[in-house]
Amino acid sequence: MIVFRIGGEGGEGVISCGEMLTLACARMGNEIYTFRSYPAEIKGGYAMFQVRTSNDILLSHGSALDVLVCFNQEAYDRCIAEMRNENSVLIYDSTSCHPKGDFKGIAYGVPASDLARLEMRNYLTKNVIILGILSKLFGIDPNILEEILRQRFGKKGEAILNLNFQALRKGIQYVEQNIEKRDHFLVTEQQNDNRIVLSGNQALALGAIAAGCRFYAGYPITPATDIMEFLARELPKYNGVVIQAEDEIAALSMVLGASYTGVKAMTASSGPGISLMAELLGLAGMAEIPAVIVDCQRAGPSTGMPTKTEQSDLNHALYAGHGEAPRIVMALSSVEDAFFGIIRAFNYAIRCQVPVIVLSDQYLAQRTATIRRPDMSKVIIEERKQPSAAELEHYKRFRLTETGVSPMAVPGEKGGVFTATGIEHGEDCELSYEPDNHMRMTQKRFKKLELVLKGADLYRRHGVQDQEIGIVGWGSSEGVIREAVQKANDKGLKVAAFHPKVLFPMLPEIGVFIRSCKKVIVPELNFTGQFAREIRAKFGVDVISYTKVAGLPFTPDELLEQIEKVNDQYVSKVK
């Protein structure tokens, strides 16, 4: 297993260098897991790309670094403290970066800037030269890298492509002629069938198509835009419609309009856009229109830090919108779960006729990982409950039923004619301001949510069965938590994690799990401990809220440290 990190200035090709390295490792049959952090501006600022590669399943981007590649001094200054140990490798652009005495590992200086500027006569080739250096040093197949370059630059013409090939070879040659390998890291070829490599956003978009989504409306916003861009390329091939709306209010309005006609429809955005949808969430709840709304969370309120990660939109997802309108809130935990989770989201939306808010985040949305190729034959796709011919004789759109769900006619259906409305109404859509009716209809709308609790895949559990310490996290931290739990278990700590995938309605299983632990930690990437508050309110049990609000994900070691602290403080003492 190797954790690579590449750091440098935004716009210098740091991210694309990392992406190509990742793809090459994956194509050699390795598992990969990436993490990126970069500035919100188009040019300038510090950017970094981390890829962990292994022949074993990976759960997170890792804690400490094995190989650090510094495009400039800033990258060195920021990252050097995170090197794992004296076997760690530093590769630095000797033109622009000068390691200080404090680094104890193996360092290779390479004059990449000079090579690019003077020998290649094109500064932009620097990142490919470095790719060549990595290739030679760590045994990354140059043929695979050439293939990747071809896919990236082929469209830009022979000249550009050849320049890149030369840059790659320049890097390889440089190592051959100047560097004696002193470290032991090697990326090896693996036999690894039936695995695919994709980002969280790609997995989600693909899952949506698989779920039958045939309408998407959205408005560009980081870090959700890739979803729209992916669907804009793919959905039309499935006869699906993608509309770039004039804003997020229009986007969700269009989704509700499309869904009203019986089509599975989705929008995706990030904080600012999601905030604008608050009023329409209520309409969807009240008029009982299914909709899937993806929130790729980013850091901070308002514009905040658009390219950084955070889990601070949970409150809004749970409670935005005046009055009380039903919704389901889910959180995606991994790239694989992005695929299957979004399918469940569509199923819930259709089953309950409610909006489903799906929380992803920058960490998950933009990270790439190797996953099992999904087996479509095992995927269940639900369809809308439609009125029977008998029901259409005296059709009532909002008929009170046992489950709360009323069959939904779609335009074109004879006998099904009805007027959906956000005003309080009776079973037959008639406006009503009667106290009893309002009570009944509110109950009906919330009753439907119970149907979610009966499904499968509502949570995952990791770690020992006789836990003393429990971890209840949510969303994209699952891998990190799992890795920390494994490490803790290896150290003999009795720790287990319960990871809910549906956050609202709250799973009763969480209560059972919590009560089985001596102490429970709720790690989340926000300031106020949003999910911890929900758990306390729901189960009346106190939990330890462990938060971080730095725009970065947890690392397994951070979590492990927290587990050990809690163990020392509460559990080992108790014994």
Added chain:
Amino acid sequence: MIVFRIGGEGGEGVISCGEMLTLACARMGNEIYTFRSYPAEIKGGYAMFQVRTSNDILLSHGSALDVLVCFNQEAYDRCIAEMRNENSVLIYDSTSCHPKGDFKGIAYGVPASDLARLEMRNYLTKNVIILGILSKLFGIDPNILEEILRQRFGKKGEAILNLNFQALRKGIQYVEQNIEKRDHFLVTEQQNDNRIVLSGNQALALGAIAAGCRFYAGYPITPATDIMEFLARELPKYNGVVIQAEDEIAALSMVLGASYTGVKAMTASSGPGISLMAELLGLAGMAEIPAVIVDCQRAGPSTGMPTKTEQSDLNHALYAGHGEAPRIVMALSSVEDAFFGIIRAFNYAIRCQVPVIVLSDQYLAQRTATIRRPDMSKVIIEERKQPSAAELEHYKRFRLTETGVSPMAVPGEKGGVFTATGIEHGEDCELSYEPDNHMRMTQKRFKKLELVLKGADLYRRHGVQDQEIGIVGWGSSEGVIREAVQKANDKGLKVAAFHPKVLFPMLPEIGVFIRSCKKVIVPELNFTGQFAREIRAKFGVDVISYTKVAGLPFTPDELLEQIEKVNDQYVSKVK
């Protein structure tokens, strides 16, 4: 004490009849307390107006009816079950309403419709005829009523005014000639100085002016529009600006723009409009711009029931908006508190440089009550913390300080030049995506809220000191709760109420109170028990959530019943 209710068809003058009756009782020196409920449409549907009048302080609109006036059959059918006892009086339009045998009290039939149509030759005079009938029957001074008619109709010309005078006399005559009074209800003249009569919305608007608000932007919406209409008349006299914005997003944007220049600014809306403001709440929090946002809550999500009351926007007020932006959430508890509460809201906004959301509701906004005339000499008005001359030498808008509050320069101030922004920033407004900075600034923004907890007037307490049962309600239910607690205390039950006026940040005193009770009831007009959930989460103590979601306020008797139930079930058993 008399509880009058007038019921009939919307557009028939039910509400205006009630308003005139109310004003007359008040001008006779009586305390009054009203409640109205009417359809959202301009014409048609059931409307009702209730006024309780007394020579003693009133806490609610009452539970049972003493005098019921039915303009039509629907009013009778809906209300007759609420009559207090066999002394209660029914006045009904004998043309259109036919009491059934089930009514045991004193009934007076009056052919008001016929009198209007046939004798007055104008159906619209019906409500004034009924006013005349009430005048004669219950001793309401006809001179005062004439004065009120003059104020209402004077502008419409002599002819219309005279028609109304005639209608009033017609009603009086009818009683003189046809009815023998069999009941004992009389409205008597009282000596009652230094009292004023106004609605919740009027008190709020007046309080805002007193607080120094000089900018208002809003968009019409029931039941908040009166605030804008009042301010449109009054604020210009104070050199204040009122703008009717194109929507609520624009309204809050304008308020933030105005506040940025140093002017105290406010907007008011109801659910749908408040939902649209979610994104801007985050901007105000992030850029640290003071703003007062009034939410006159109405019933239901989406368009819901616009003219009915509910307390279901608390969740949204607490949590709307992606990311974590600080805010203060208050709830107004009475007409008097609307005046003083909005002044505190401005003080908090200015003190903490945050948005303050002030929750009112239809019940409070549109009810009229008699209150002590506010003593302006006792009112404290806070002003913005501005940078000193020394600070302006090296001014940093977001300087980290002990309290979190940084002095705020206003445009025009030399040396104060800064760029406010919703992007994460450092002390000197420089954009920053650094983990540490984000943490520090998030802490700063939330730290400021502690300044609220130090003020006065944060809560009120009612009932015995050695309580076993506690009531923690919020907002406009205070009077109802207080009346129920009084009744319970009179019956020997050890009940007390704690009524917080600030809901976020949560008052630690609530925890102290709760722990001093054997059992705590949290009554609120919503479905999910929103405040109860917050209390559970914050204090880890379970409470009984008592909810109602009918578009109507609680009545004292409803609450009393609940108190007795809890007493029987938990408290008396325990003894």
Added chain:
Amino acid sequence: MTAPAEASPQQSPKPGLNIAPYKTDVHPVWCPGCGDFGVLTCIYRMLATKQISPEQTVIVSGIGCSSRLPAYVNAYGFHTVHGRVLPVATGVKSANPKLEVLAVGGDGDAYSIGAGHIPHAARRNIDVCYIVMDNEVYGLTKGQGSATAPVELVKGTTPFGQLDEPLNPIAMAIAYNISFVARGYSGKPKELTELIIQGVEHNGFALVEVLSPCTTFHDTYKPISQRIRFIEPSHDPTDRLAAMKLAFEKDTIPLGLIYKSERSSFHERIQMTLDRAAKKGAGNVEKTLDSFK
């Protein structure tokens, strides 16, 4: 010089036209004399004339007195939230182009809170007929002046007179290049019905701006009837500049078709995209999954 009485909805429809199948048993909540009754009748007549089947029709609206209209027509309806009628209608029509989609609402819904959506519906040229019942006030919230209210109007929020210039919806529509722009009057139901029929038949976005007085808060029947005139047949509605000239007219209120242009509608262009995509091969989840190997 039409008397206001003409606005009343009691006028009997064309002989032979059976509007009954398009009525519902929901009683309109509008005040007596409200212009919206007239518009409703014209919509019934359009449906009856064109024999559109109720289940193939969707009427989308926002919030306001006028936006209550869908419940009064026997057709699928979606009474949404304030200002979002056009994006919702865009979603409906794009998801199922076979439906006949009407959008209806008030001037507040259209030109205030919803103003941002009109240019985008125009640019897409969604095949929807949008009927705006313009009464120059916010009727449902009790008559505050809207963005089309005349200067010096005294209403609740403008006790000292509203002083801003009213918007010119027709000029805006032409500037947006809405491909069918007409003005009607609820007091001229015959002509209005004709305009609505044309608007529905038009392939693309049709705006029918209707003067529809609010008898309760701003009764404009008289001044309107004194100022209207029907556009002379010599007017060439495809001449955008001539249309703009009509839009700028101040003394009279020209009624009729003002501007019209022909171009592909949104769902047709969506189909173009689908056709282009189809050339890359039909969608297949298994294949797409494999592309990530």
Added chain:
Amino acid sequence: MTAPAEASPQQSPKPGLNIAPYKTDVHPVWCPGCGDFGVLTCIYRMLATKQISPEQTVIVSGIGCSSRLPAYVNAYGFHTVHGRVLPVATGVKSANPKLEVLAVGGDGDAYSIGAGHIPHAARRNIDVCYIVMDNEVYGLTKGQGSATAPVELVKGTTPFGQLDEPLNPIAMAIAYNISFVARGYSGKPKELTELIIQGVEHNGFALVEVLSPCTTFHDTYKPISQRIRFIEPSHDPTDRLAAMKLAFEKDTIPLGLIYKSERSSFHERIQMTLDRAAKKGAGNVEKTLDSFK
């Protein structure tokens, strides 16, 4: 026929014009060659020419590459959220009319998410100069086509070509009766500075639509420089129809002042309201309280 090089901001300002006091030490995050550099320089020059003091100036912006501009000018600034620059600027100017208020931002900010606010700023005639840096794309989110993007543009969200008709911001502005409507080009800084000066001096709402290419995602220097022309001096900007004709022009891109009309600005009309109210007596809380007795 100007070469794209002219767009570079390095061009030295008028001799004698000292723009240094208006610069800040914040380094613009824009890409090399971005048109917004040129616009920034023109704003510096306008400020220097008019000698407006930094503390009396407020620059309000939305979100986008172009909306980062306020931080680069030594003046009060408010970098708000996407699309709300005009209502925020309305609040600033109405609350303190003594301030010189500029609004700036991109085409996405202005004509997509913010489109609903423009007609209302126009109708109020707020005394604000609004500079829209139109690059036909959403720069900051990596170059998706905006509502002014040309037909067939292939970008991230339109891989098969964007097929909708672009909006015509100048025609819209004239239809809104914005009282000063001009188009400039960041590659013609001398003329653009002049337009911005005029826009700032204009009493009322001034829209300066600036062609400001995005070198990274949609480099239009060449096609623009081939199509621009300066409006002939014979054009009468007070002739609304003539202005509209210029707006509809397709072959060339007319640069310069297109439309201008004189009427009272919003804060002047607010003052009228205050004056009318003053006749009812100055505000006095005690008296108002007593009126509720």
